[in-house]
Amino acid sequence: DAGVTQSPTHLIKTRGQHVTLRCSPISGHKSVSWYQQVLGQGPQFIFQYYEKEERGRGNFPDRFSARQFPNYSSELNVNALLLGDSALYLCASSTGQVYGYTFGSGTRLTVV
Amino acid sequence: ELKVEQNPLFLSMQEGKNYTIYCNYSTTSDRLYWYRQDPGKSLESLFVLLSNGAVKQEGRLMASLDTKARLSTLHITAAVHDLSATYFCAVVATSGTYKYIFGTGTRLKVLA
Numbered sequence: 001d002a003g004v005t006q007s008p009t010h011l012i013k014t015r016g017q018h019v020t021l022r023c024s025p026i027s028g029h030k031s032v033s034w035y036q037q038v039l040g041q042g043p044q045f046i047f048q049y050y051e052k053e054e055r056g057r058g059n060f061p062d063r064f065s066a067r068q069f070p071n072y073s074s075e076l077n078v079n080a081l082l083l084g085d086s087a088l089y090l091c092a093s094s095t096g097q098v099y100g101y102t103f104g105s106g107t108r109l110t111v112v
Numbered sequence: 113e114l115k116v117e118q119n120p121l122f123l124s125m126q127e128g129k130n131y132t133i134y135c136n137y138s139t140t141s142d143r144l145y146w147y148r149q150d151p152g153k154s155l156e157s158l159f160v161l162l163s164n165g166a167v168k169q170e171g172r173l174m175a176s177l178d179t180k181a182r183l184s185t186l187h188i189t190a191a192v193h194d195l196s197a198t199y200f201c202a203v204v205a206t207s208g209t210y211k212y213i214f215g216t217g218t219r220l221k222v223l224a
Contacts, residue, residue, distance in 0.1 A: 031210055033210050033211075033212075035212075041216070041217070042116075042200050042202075042214030042215055042216055042217050043155070043200075043202075043212075043214050044214075045205075045211050045212060045213070048209065048210045048211060050210075055209065055210070056206075056209050056210065056211045058211070090154060090155065092155075094210060098160065098162060099160065100145045100157055100160045101145075101157070101210070101212070102157065103147075103154045103155040103156075103157075104154060105153070105154045106154050
C-alpha cells in the first residue's frame, strides 16, 4: 500500500511568492494534518482536517491556509513567503487516534 | 499551554550500552507517541502509548508511560549503530484532537 505521498519533494521560492504543497493520505485515512519542521527542531502543528472540515489550527499567521478535498487529499498554501518559512513541511494522515499519525516524506521549502 | 521537554538533547553512547531518554509534559494527556527521524528524512512511528502504565517493546527499544507523573521513557538496550537517529516524543494537546505537541528531540549517536 502507498504511504502518505507529498509533492513536490523540494522547491525553492523567492520572498513574497506563493507556494502550494500537496498531500495524498493513505487510502482510507480521513484525517490529514500539516506540520512545519525547522532544521534542528521538532515539528510544529499547522492544521488538521477531518472529513474536509478544519478541526485544528496552530499558531501560524493567516498567510498559511489549507483545505481538504472530497478524496481526502489536501493542500497547504503559504502566501507572501518569508525567509523564516524555509522548513520541511510534513503531511500526516491517520485512521484513528489509537494508531497515531503516519507521516509523509515531506516537502523541503527553501525561501531565498 | 502544553509543553513537552525531552532530555537529554544529545546523547553519544557506545555500542552495547543501555540508556534512557525522558519525555516530560506539562498538562494532562492520555496519549503519547514516539517517533524516529533519520537525517533529512521523515518521521517513523515507533510506539503508541494510550494509557497509564502502558509499556511497549520493539527490538532494543522499550517505551513506557506514566500519566500521573506526566512522564514517558524510551529505554535503549544494548545499543547498536543503526539506532543512531533523532527521537521525538509527541503528546496530544487536547483530548479528541490530532494536534500533537512534539518534544525538542533527542539526537542519539551510537559509537562503534
